[in-house]
Amino acid sequence: MDFKxxxxxxxxxFSKEDLLHILKVARTMEGRRDTLLKGKIxxxxxxxxxxxxxxxxxxxxxGLGGKVxxxxxxxxxxxxxxxxxxxxAKMVEKYCDVIVLRNPIxxxxxxxxxxxxxxxxxxxxxANQHPTQTLLDLYTIExxxxxxxxxxxxxxGDLKYGRxxxxxxxxxxxxxxxLYFIAPPALQMPQTYLDExxxxxxxxxxxxxxxxxxxKLDILYVTxxxxxxxxxxxxYEKYKGFYKLDTSLLSHIKKDLKIMHxxxxxxxxxxxxxxxxxxxxFEQAANGIPIRKALLxxxxxxxx
Amino acid sequence: xxxxxxxxxxxxxxxxxxxPSNATFKVIDTLDLKGxxxxxxxxxxxxxxxxxxxxIIKISEKYLTQDEVNKIAIIAPDASVNIIENYNVKKKLQxxxxxxxxxxxxxxxxxxxxxxxxIPGKFDVLKKDPVKVRCLYCERDMDKExxxxx
Ligand SMILES: [Zn+2]
Numbered sequence: 001m002d003f004k005x006x007x008x009x010x011x012x013x014f015s016k017e018d019l020l021h022i023l024k025v026a027r028t029m030e031g032r033r034d035t036l037l038k039g040k041i042x043x044x045x046x047x048x049x050x051x052x053x054x055x056x057x058x059x060x061x062x063g064l065g066g067k068v069x070x071x072x073x074x075x076x077x078x079x080x081x082x083x084x085x086x087x088x089a090k091m092v093e094k095y096c097d098v099i100v101l102r103n104p105i106x107x108x109x110x111x112x113x114x115x116x117x118x119x120x121x122x123x124x125x126x127a128n129q130h131p132t133q134t135l136l137d138l139y140t141i142e143x144x145x146x147x148x149x150x151x152x153x154x155x156x157g158d159l160k161y162g163r164x165x166x167x168x169x170x171x172x173x174x175x176x177x178x179l180y181f182i183a184p185p186a187l188q189m190p191q192t193y194l195d196e197x198x199x200x201x202x203x204x205x206x207x208x209x210x211x212x213x214x215x216k217l218d219i220l221y222v223t224x225x226x227x228x229x230x231x232x233x234x235x236y237e238k239y240k241g242f243y244k245l246d247t248s249l250l251s252h253i254k255k256d257l258k259i260m261h262x263x264x265x266x267x268x269x270x271x272x273x274x275x276x277x278x279x280x281x282f283e284q285a286a287n288g289i290p291i292r293k294a295l296l297x298x299x300x301x302x303x304x
Numbered sequence: 305x306x307x308x309x310x311x312x313x314x315x316x317x318x319x320x321x322x323x324p325s326n327a328t329f330k331v332i333d334t335l336d337l338k339g340x341x342x343x344x345x346x347x348x349x350x351x352x353x354x355x356x357x358x359x360i361i362k363i364s365e366k367y368l369t370q371d372e373v374n375k376i377a378i379i380a381p382d383a384s385v386n387i388i389e390n391y392n393v394k395k396k397l398q399x400x401x402x403x404x405x406x407x408x409x410x411x412x413x414x415x416x417x418x419x420x421x422x423i424p425g426k427f428d429v430l431k432k433d434p435v436k437v438r439c440l441y442c443e444r445d446m447d448k449e450x451x452x453x454x
Contacts, residue, residue: 010443012443084421085417085421086421086423104415105415105416105417105420106413106415106416106417106441106442106443106444107411107416107417107418107439107440107441107442107443108417108441110417110440110441111417111421111423111441125442126415126442127415128442128443129443192445
Protein backbone atom coordinates (compact mmCIF):
# COMPACT_ATOMS: atom_id res chain seq x y z
CA MET A 1 0.00 0.00 0.00
CA ASP A 2 1.67 3.19 -1.12
CA PHE A 3 0.06 6.43 -0.06
CA LYS A 4 2.78 8.67 -1.46
CA UNK A 5 1.24 11.44 -3.56
CA UNK A 6 -2.25 10.05 -2.98
CA UNK A 7 -5.13 12.45 -2.46
CA UNK A 8 -7.46 12.14 0.52
CA UNK A 9 -10.78 13.29 -0.90
CA UNK A 10 -13.54 10.91 0.11
CA UNK A 11 -13.94 8.08 2.57
CA UNK A 12 -15.44 6.13 -0.34
CA UNK A 13 -11.98 5.97 -1.94
CA PHE A 14 -10.55 3.89 0.91
CA SER A 15 -10.74 0.15 1.38
CA LYS A 16 -10.92 -1.44 4.80
CA GLU A 17 -7.19 -2.22 4.56
CA ASP A 18 -6.43 1.42 3.71
CA LEU A 19 -8.40 2.63 6.72
CA LEU A 20 -6.70 0.18 9.08
CA HIS A 21 -3.31 1.15 7.74
CA ILE A 22 -3.91 4.86 8.35
CA LEU A 23 -5.03 4.08 11.92
CA LYS A 24 -1.89 2.02 12.44
CA VAL A 25 0.36 4.85 11.28
CA ALA A 26 -1.63 7.30 13.45
CA ARG A 27 -0.79 5.21 16.54
CA THR A 28 2.90 5.82 15.86
CA MET A 29 2.21 9.56 15.72
CA GLU A 30 0.80 9.87 19.25
CA GLY A 31 2.73 12.62 21.01
CA ARG A 32 5.36 12.62 18.30
CA ARG A 33 7.39 15.83 17.91
CA ASP A 34 10.34 15.76 15.59
CA THR A 35 11.56 16.80 12.16
CA LEU A 36 9.98 14.07 10.02
CA LEU A 37 8.47 16.66 7.65
CA LYS A 38 11.30 19.16 7.80
CA GLY A 39 11.57 21.19 4.61
CA LYS A 40 7.97 20.40 3.59
CA ILE A 41 5.35 23.10 3.17
CA UNK A 42 1.63 22.69 3.74
CA UNK A 43 -0.80 25.15 2.12
CA UNK A 44 -4.14 25.43 3.92
CA UNK A 45 -6.79 26.90 1.63
CA UNK A 46 -9.86 27.63 3.72
CA UNK A 47 -12.62 29.27 1.70
CA UNK A 48 -14.94 29.09 4.71
CA UNK A 49 -14.15 29.29 8.41
CA UNK A 50 -13.23 26.20 10.38
CA UNK A 51 -10.69 27.36 12.89
CA UNK A 52 -10.50 24.02 14.72
CA UNK A 53 -9.79 22.01 11.61
CA UNK A 54 -7.24 24.50 10.34
CA UNK A 55 -5.41 24.67 13.67
CA UNK A 56 -5.42 20.91 13.91
CA UNK A 57 -3.73 20.54 10.50
CA UNK A 58 -1.28 23.33 11.30
CA UNK A 59 -0.40 21.76 14.65
CA UNK A 60 0.12 18.37 12.99
CA UNK A 61 2.38 19.82 10.30
CA UNK A 62 4.44 21.97 12.63
CA GLY A 63 4.67 19.21 15.21
CA LEU A 64 6.53 17.19 12.58
CA GLY A 65 8.82 20.07 11.67
CA GLY A 66 7.02 21.27 8.54
CA LYS A 67 5.91 24.76 7.60
CA VAL A 68 2.39 26.07 7.01
CA UNK A 69 1.13 28.83 4.80
CA UNK A 70 -2.33 29.62 3.53
CA UNK A 71 -5.41 31.69 4.01
CA UNK A 72 -8.68 31.55 5.88
CA UNK A 73 -12.09 32.75 4.80
CA UNK A 74 -11.38 36.42 5.51
CA UNK A 75 -8.44 36.46 3.13
CA UNK A 76 -10.29 34.23 0.68
CA UNK A 77 -13.01 36.82 0.28
CA UNK A 78 -10.40 39.27 -0.92
CA UNK A 79 -9.09 36.64 -3.27
CA UNK A 80 -9.20 37.78 -6.82
CA UNK A 81 -12.77 37.90 -7.88
CA UNK A 82 -13.73 35.47 -10.57
CA UNK A 83 -10.65 33.30 -10.25
CA UNK A 84 -11.68 29.68 -10.61
CA UNK A 85 -10.69 27.15 -8.03
CA UNK A 86 -8.84 25.30 -10.80
CA UNK A 87 -6.60 28.33 -11.37
CA UNK A 88 -6.10 28.81 -7.64
CA ALA A 89 -4.95 25.20 -7.35
CA LYS A 90 -2.60 25.57 -10.34
CA MET A 91 -0.97 28.54 -8.69
CA VAL A 92 -0.81 27.25 -5.11
CA GLU A 93 0.71 23.88 -6.00
CA LYS A 94 3.89 25.71 -6.97
CA TYR A 95 4.18 27.14 -3.44
CA CYS A 96 3.88 23.96 -1.43
CA ASP A 97 4.25 20.18 -1.11
CA VAL A 98 0.74 19.34 0.09
CA ILE A 99 -2.62 21.14 0.00
CA VAL A 100 -5.42 21.05 2.57
CA LEU A 101 -8.64 22.44 1.16
CA ARG A 102 -11.92 23.48 2.70
CA ASN A 103 -14.51 24.87 0.32
CA PRO A 104 -18.30 24.90 0.62
CA ILE A 105 -18.80 23.83 -3.01
CA UNK A 106 -19.32 20.08 -3.26
CA UNK A 107 -16.81 18.29 -5.42
CA UNK A 108 -14.30 21.17 -5.20
CA UNK A 109 -11.72 18.96 -3.49
CA UNK A 110 -11.82 16.40 -6.31
CA UNK A 111 -11.35 19.16 -8.86
CA UNK A 112 -8.39 20.66 -6.99
CA UNK A 113 -6.85 17.19 -6.78
CA UNK A 114 -7.16 16.90 -10.57
CA UNK A 115 -5.57 20.31 -11.05
CA UNK A 116 -2.72 19.78 -8.61
CA UNK A 117 0.26 17.49 -9.02
CA UNK A 118 0.79 17.79 -5.26
CA UNK A 119 -1.35 15.66 -2.93
CA UNK A 120 -4.61 17.21 -1.74
CA UNK A 121 -6.41 16.51 1.54
CA UNK A 122 -10.08 17.42 1.72
CA UNK A 123 -10.97 19.25 4.95
CA UNK A 124 -14.65 19.52 4.00
CA UNK A 125 -16.39 20.19 0.69
CA UNK A 126 -19.83 21.43 1.61
CA ALA A 127 -22.35 18.72 2.41
CA ASN A 128 -20.21 16.09 0.75
CA GLN A 129 -17.11 14.79 2.53
CA HIS A 130 -14.76 15.46 5.44
CA PRO A 131 -12.63 12.31 5.47
CA THR A 132 -10.18 13.31 8.21
CA GLN A 133 -13.13 13.72 10.60
CA THR A 134 -14.30 10.20 9.74
CA LEU A 135 -10.80 8.80 10.23
CA LEU A 136 -10.42 10.43 13.63
CA ASP A 137 -13.84 9.07 14.58
CA LEU A 138 -12.73 5.54 13.68
CA TYR A 139 -9.45 6.06 15.48
CA THR A 140 -11.30 7.18 18.60
CA ILE A 141 -13.65 4.21 18.53
CA GLU A 142 -10.75 1.81 18.21
CA UNK A 143 -8.86 3.55 20.98
CA UNK A 144 -11.67 3.55 23.52
CA UNK A 145 -13.05 0.10 22.63
CA UNK A 146 -9.79 -1.63 21.68
CA UNK A 147 -11.51 -2.97 18.58
CA UNK A 148 -13.62 -1.89 15.64
CA UNK A 149 -15.50 -5.05 14.78
CA UNK A 150 -18.94 -6.12 16.00
CA UNK A 151 -19.77 -3.03 18.04
CA UNK A 152 -23.27 -1.71 18.76
CA UNK A 153 -23.13 1.90 17.68
CA UNK A 154 -25.89 4.47 18.09
CA UNK A 155 -25.85 7.55 15.88
CA UNK A 156 -28.09 10.34 17.10
CA GLY A 157 -29.11 13.71 15.71
CA ASP A 158 -29.71 15.10 12.27
CA LEU A 159 -29.08 12.01 10.19
CA LYS A 160 -30.74 13.36 7.09
CA TYR A 161 -28.40 16.26 6.37
CA GLY A 162 -25.40 15.33 8.48
CA ARG A 163 -22.29 14.85 6.37
CA UNK A 164 -20.38 13.49 9.36
CA UNK A 165 -22.85 10.72 10.09
CA UNK A 166 -23.12 9.68 6.44
CA UNK A 167 -19.37 9.23 6.07
CA UNK A 168 -19.13 7.53 9.45
CA UNK A 169 -21.86 5.08 8.44
CA UNK A 170 -19.99 4.23 5.24
CA UNK A 171 -16.71 3.74 7.11
CA UNK A 172 -18.28 1.63 9.86
CA UNK A 173 -19.89 -0.67 7.31
CA UNK A 174 -16.47 -2.34 6.88
CA UNK A 175 -16.54 -3.55 10.49
CA UNK A 176 -19.75 -5.57 10.91
CA UNK A 177 -21.44 -3.23 13.41
CA UNK A 178 -25.04 -3.13 14.53
CA LEU A 179 -26.11 0.46 13.87
CA TYR A 180 -28.91 2.31 15.67
CA PHE A 181 -30.10 5.39 13.82
CA ILE A 182 -31.75 7.56 16.44
CA ALA A 183 -33.60 10.57 15.04
CA PRO A 184 -37.12 11.87 14.52
CA PRO A 185 -38.67 10.42 11.33
CA ALA A 186 -38.23 13.69 9.43
CA LEU A 187 -34.47 13.66 10.03
CA GLN A 188 -33.76 9.95 9.61
CA MET A 189 -30.97 8.42 7.57
CA PRO A 190 -31.56 8.78 3.79
CA GLN A 191 -32.74 5.65 2.03
CA THR A 192 -29.69 5.47 -0.21
CA TYR A 193 -27.43 4.80 2.82
CA LEU A 194 -29.85 2.24 4.21
CA ASP A 195 -29.88 0.48 0.83
CA GLU A 196 -26.11 0.29 0.88
CA UNK A 197 -26.10 -1.19 4.37
CA UNK A 198 -28.67 -3.76 3.35
CA UNK A 199 -26.56 -4.70 0.36
CA UNK A 200 -23.56 -5.23 2.63
CA UNK A 201 -25.61 -7.23 5.11
CA UNK A 202 -25.18 -4.73 7.96
CA UNK A 203 -27.84 -4.85 10.64
CA UNK A 204 -29.43 -1.52 11.52
CA UNK A 205 -32.31 -0.28 13.63
CA UNK A 206 -34.33 2.88 13.00
CA UNK A 207 -35.51 4.47 16.25
CA UNK A 208 -36.75 7.86 17.41
CA UNK A 209 -36.46 7.25 21.15
CA UNK A 210 -32.93 6.90 22.49
CA UNK A 211 -34.13 5.26 25.71
CA UNK A 212 -35.50 2.29 23.81
CA UNK A 213 -32.06 1.27 22.58
CA UNK A 214 -29.61 3.01 24.94
CA UNK A 215 -28.87 -0.13 27.01
CA LYS A 216 -27.56 -1.95 23.95
CA LEU A 217 -24.98 0.63 22.90
CA ASP A 218 -21.18 0.45 23.12
CA ILE A 219 -20.81 3.84 21.41
CA LEU A 220 -23.25 6.73 21.19
CA TYR A 221 -22.29 9.24 18.51
CA VAL A 222 -24.18 12.49 19.06
CA THR A 223 -24.54 15.25 16.50
CA UNK A 224 -26.30 18.55 16.58
CA UNK A 225 -29.96 18.74 15.75
CA UNK A 226 -31.07 22.13 14.48
CA UNK A 227 -34.48 23.52 15.15
CA UNK A 228 -34.57 25.04 11.67
CA UNK A 229 -34.36 21.58 10.12
CA UNK A 230 -37.77 20.63 11.46
CA UNK A 231 -40.60 21.20 9.03
CA UNK A 232 -42.92 21.72 11.99
CA UNK A 233 -42.01 23.48 15.28
CA UNK A 234 -44.49 21.30 17.14
CA UNK A 235 -42.53 18.27 16.07
CA TYR A 236 -39.35 19.89 17.35
CA GLU A 237 -40.91 20.44 20.78
CA LYS A 238 -42.03 16.83 20.82
CA TYR A 239 -38.58 15.44 20.13
CA LYS A 240 -36.08 17.92 21.54
CA GLY A 241 -36.04 16.29 24.98
CA PHE A 242 -34.81 13.03 23.49
CA TYR A 243 -31.82 14.72 21.96
CA LYS A 244 -30.48 16.59 24.95
CA LEU A 245 -28.38 14.26 26.99
CA ASP A 246 -27.72 14.76 30.70
CA THR A 247 -26.96 12.61 33.74
CA SER A 248 -30.47 11.13 33.69
CA LEU A 249 -29.16 9.01 30.83
CA LEU A 250 -26.70 7.25 33.13
CA SER A 251 -29.20 4.78 34.56
CA HIS A 252 -30.14 3.61 31.07
CA ILE A 253 -26.77 2.69 29.60
CA LYS A 254 -24.04 0.08 29.72
CA LYS A 255 -21.26 0.82 32.18
CA ASP A 256 -18.71 1.14 29.42
CA LEU A 257 -20.72 3.22 26.95
CA LYS A 258 -18.61 5.92 25.33
CA ILE A 259 -20.23 9.13 24.08
CA MET A 260 -18.75 10.88 21.05
CA HIS A 261 -19.48 14.20 19.37
CA UNK A 262 -17.69 15.88 16.45
CA UNK A 263 -17.89 19.27 18.24
CA UNK A 264 -18.69 22.07 18.51
CA UNK A 265 -21.76 21.19 20.55
CA UNK A 266 -24.60 23.54 21.30
CA UNK A 267 -26.76 22.03 24.01
CA UNK A 268 -27.19 18.42 22.95
CA UNK A 269 -24.78 17.15 25.63
CA UNK A 270 -25.05 18.71 29.06
CA UNK A 271 -21.75 19.68 30.69
CA UNK A 272 -22.62 17.50 33.66
CA UNK A 273 -21.66 14.54 31.47
CA UNK A 274 -18.20 15.90 30.68
CA UNK A 275 -16.63 14.63 33.88
CA UNK A 276 -18.05 11.12 33.56
CA UNK A 277 -15.93 8.35 32.07
CA UNK A 278 -18.49 8.05 29.28
CA UNK A 279 -17.51 11.35 27.67
CA UNK A 280 -14.74 10.96 25.10
CA UNK A 281 -15.51 13.92 22.82
CA PHE A 282 -12.58 16.07 23.88
CA GLU A 283 -10.23 13.13 23.49
CA GLN A 284 -11.88 12.57 20.09
CA ALA A 285 -11.07 16.11 18.97
CA ALA A 286 -7.47 15.68 20.14
CA ASN A 287 -7.22 12.50 18.04
CA GLY A 288 -7.38 14.72 14.98
CA ILE A 289 -3.67 15.46 15.53
CA PRO A 290 -2.22 11.93 15.19
CA ILE A 291 -4.61 11.20 12.30
CA ARG A 292 -3.58 14.35 10.42
CA LYS A 293 0.09 13.76 11.19
CA ALA A 294 -0.28 10.26 9.77
CA LEU A 295 -2.00 11.46 6.59
CA LEU A 296 0.51 14.25 5.99
CA UNK A 297 3.44 11.87 6.50
CA UNK A 298 1.85 9.19 4.28
CA UNK A 299 1.01 11.40 1.31
CA UNK A 300 4.40 13.11 1.53
CA UNK A 301 6.08 9.72 1.37
CA UNK A 302 7.63 10.04 4.82
CA UNK A 303 5.74 7.16 6.41
CA UNK A 304 4.81 3.78 4.99
CA UNK B 305 -37.18 -7.23 -43.25
CA UNK B 306 -38.03 -3.90 -44.76
CA UNK B 307 -35.00 -1.69 -45.19
CA UNK B 308 -35.33 2.03 -45.21
CA UNK B 309 -34.11 3.66 -48.35
CA UNK B 310 -32.17 6.26 -46.40
CA UNK B 311 -30.02 3.65 -44.65
CA UNK B 312 -28.51 2.28 -47.80
CA UNK B 313 -27.85 5.73 -49.14
CA UNK B 314 -24.25 5.94 -47.97
CA UNK B 315 -21.48 3.85 -49.44
CA UNK B 316 -19.18 3.56 -46.46
CA UNK B 317 -19.66 4.81 -42.96
CA UNK B 318 -22.05 4.63 -40.02
CA UNK B 319 -25.80 5.04 -39.77
CA UNK B 320 -27.41 5.74 -36.43
CA UNK B 321 -31.15 5.12 -36.46
CA UNK B 322 -33.92 5.27 -33.87
CA UNK B 323 -32.60 8.32 -32.10
CA PRO B 324 -35.21 10.18 -30.05
CA SER B 325 -36.03 13.03 -32.42
CA ASN B 326 -35.10 15.83 -30.02
CA ALA B 327 -31.74 14.21 -29.21
CA THR B 328 -30.49 14.04 -32.80
CA PHE B 329 -28.20 17.05 -32.65
CA LYS B 330 -27.07 16.14 -29.15
CA VAL B 331 -25.86 12.84 -30.55
CA ILE B 332 -23.74 14.70 -33.10
CA ASP B 333 -22.41 16.89 -30.33
CA THR B 334 -21.66 14.02 -28.00
CA LEU B 335 -19.86 12.05 -30.68
CA ASP B 336 -17.76 15.10 -31.38
CA LEU B 337 -18.12 14.75 -35.15
CA LYS B 338 -17.28 18.32 -35.99
CA GLY B 339 -13.73 17.57 -37.08
CA UNK B 340 -14.38 14.72 -39.51
CA UNK B 341 -14.08 15.03 -43.24
CA UNK B 342 -16.88 12.93 -44.68
CA UNK B 343 -20.43 14.08 -45.22
CA UNK B 344 -22.68 14.01 -42.19
CA UNK B 345 -26.38 14.16 -42.81
CA UNK B 346 -28.97 14.26 -40.12
CA UNK B 347 -32.74 14.10 -40.24
CA UNK B 348 -35.17 14.70 -37.42
CA UNK B 349 -38.93 14.49 -37.01
CA UNK B 350 -39.11 11.37 -39.15
CA UNK B 351 -42.16 9.24 -38.60
CA UNK B 352 -41.57 6.07 -36.64
CA UNK B 353 -44.07 3.41 -35.68
CA UNK B 354 -42.10 2.51 -32.59
CA UNK B 355 -41.11 5.98 -31.37
CA UNK B 356 -43.59 8.41 -32.90
CA UNK B 357 -40.83 10.68 -34.12
CA UNK B 358 -37.21 9.80 -34.56
CA UNK B 359 -33.92 11.02 -35.92
CA ILE B 360 -31.31 9.43 -38.17
CA ILE B 361 -27.67 10.38 -38.62
CA LYS B 362 -25.50 9.18 -41.47
CA ILE B 363 -21.77 9.64 -41.25
CA SER B 364 -19.76 8.93 -44.40
CA GLU B 365 -16.29 7.45 -44.25
CA LYS B 366 -16.28 7.06 -40.49
CA TYR B 367 -16.74 3.80 -38.64
CA LEU B 368 -17.83 4.34 -35.06
CA THR B 369 -16.27 2.09 -32.46
CA GLN B 370 -18.20 0.41 -29.67
CA ASP B 371 -16.73 2.91 -27.17
CA GLU B 372 -17.93 5.81 -29.25
CA VAL B 373 -21.36 4.26 -29.61
CA ASN B 374 -21.61 3.82 -25.84
CA LYS B 375 -21.22 7.56 -25.34
CA ILE B 376 -24.74 8.10 -26.62
CA ALA B 377 -26.29 5.43 -24.42
CA ILE B 378 -27.89 7.89 -22.02
CA ILE B 379 -29.36 10.18 -24.68
CA ALA B 380 -30.31 7.53 -27.23
CA PRO B 381 -30.56 4.20 -25.40
CA ASP B 382 -32.54 2.48 -28.15
CA ALA B 383 -30.51 3.70 -31.10
CA SER B 384 -29.46 1.13 -33.67
CA VAL B 385 -26.05 1.58 -35.17
CA ASN B 386 -25.11 0.07 -38.51
CA ILE B 387 -21.64 0.03 -40.00
CA ILE B 388 -21.95 0.27 -43.76
CA GLU B 389 -19.43 -0.98 -46.28
CA ASN B 390 -20.06 -0.74 -49.96
CA TYR B 391 -23.77 -0.01 -49.36
CA ASN B 392 -24.21 -3.10 -47.21
CA VAL B 393 -24.66 -3.46 -43.50
CA LYS B 394 -21.35 -4.93 -42.40
CA LYS B 395 -21.91 -4.88 -38.67
CA LYS B 396 -24.59 -3.92 -36.16
CA LEU B 397 -23.55 -2.35 -32.90
CA GLN B 398 -25.63 -2.43 -29.74
CA UNK B 399 -25.73 0.69 -27.62
CA UNK B 400 -24.79 -0.16 -24.07
CA UNK B 401 -24.28 2.07 -21.07
CA UNK B 402 -20.58 2.42 -20.21
CA UNK B 403 -19.05 2.17 -16.71
CA UNK B 404 -18.34 5.87 -16.65
CA UNK B 405 -19.96 8.74 -18.51
CA UNK B 406 -18.12 11.90 -19.48
CA UNK B 407 -19.91 15.08 -20.50
CA UNK B 408 -23.33 14.22 -22.04
CA UNK B 409 -25.23 14.70 -18.77
CA UNK B 410 -25.41 17.32 -16.06
CA UNK B 411 -25.16 16.88 -12.29
CA UNK B 412 -28.50 17.64 -10.61
CA UNK B 413 -26.83 19.20 -7.57
CA UNK B 414 -26.77 23.01 -7.98
CA UNK B 415 -23.97 23.27 -5.40
CA UNK B 416 -21.76 20.85 -7.34
CA UNK B 417 -18.47 22.29 -8.60
CA UNK B 418 -19.33 21.12 -12.14
CA UNK B 419 -22.31 23.47 -12.15
CA UNK B 420 -20.69 26.33 -10.23
CA UNK B 421 -17.60 26.45 -12.45
CA UNK B 422 -19.26 25.00 -15.54
CA ILE B 423 -16.88 22.13 -16.14
CA PRO B 424 -17.80 18.87 -17.89
CA GLY B 425 -19.15 16.24 -15.53
CA LYS B 426 -17.96 12.69 -14.91
CA PHE B 427 -20.24 9.99 -13.64
CA ASP B 428 -19.92 6.43 -12.42
CA VAL B 429 -22.73 4.18 -13.58
CA LEU B 430 -23.99 2.38 -10.47
CA LYS B 431 -26.87 0.56 -12.12
CA LYS B 432 -27.89 0.15 -15.74
CA ASP B 433 -31.56 -0.72 -15.66
CA PRO B 434 -33.07 1.55 -14.55
CA VAL B 435 -30.00 3.70 -14.87
CA LYS B 436 -28.47 5.22 -11.72
CA VAL B 437 -25.31 7.30 -11.78
CA ARG B 438 -23.03 8.97 -9.22
CA CYS B 439 -21.30 12.28 -9.82
CA LEU B 440 -17.56 11.74 -9.35
CA TYR B 441 -17.20 15.25 -7.93
CA CYS B 442 -20.00 15.84 -5.43
CA GLU B 443 -20.79 12.10 -5.07
CA ARG B 444 -24.54 12.62 -5.35
CA ASP B 445 -26.54 9.81 -6.89
CA MET B 446 -28.99 10.50 -9.69
CA ASP B 447 -31.84 8.26 -10.75
CA LYS B 448 -33.06 8.13 -14.32
CA GLU B 449 -35.66 10.85 -13.71
CA UNK B 450 -33.05 13.24 -12.25
CA UNK B 451 -30.69 12.93 -15.18
CA UNK B 452 -30.50 16.05 -17.29
CA UNK B 453 -28.98 15.63 -20.71
CA UNK B 454 -26.78 18.50 -21.78
ZN1 LIG C 1 -22.03 16.69 -8.88
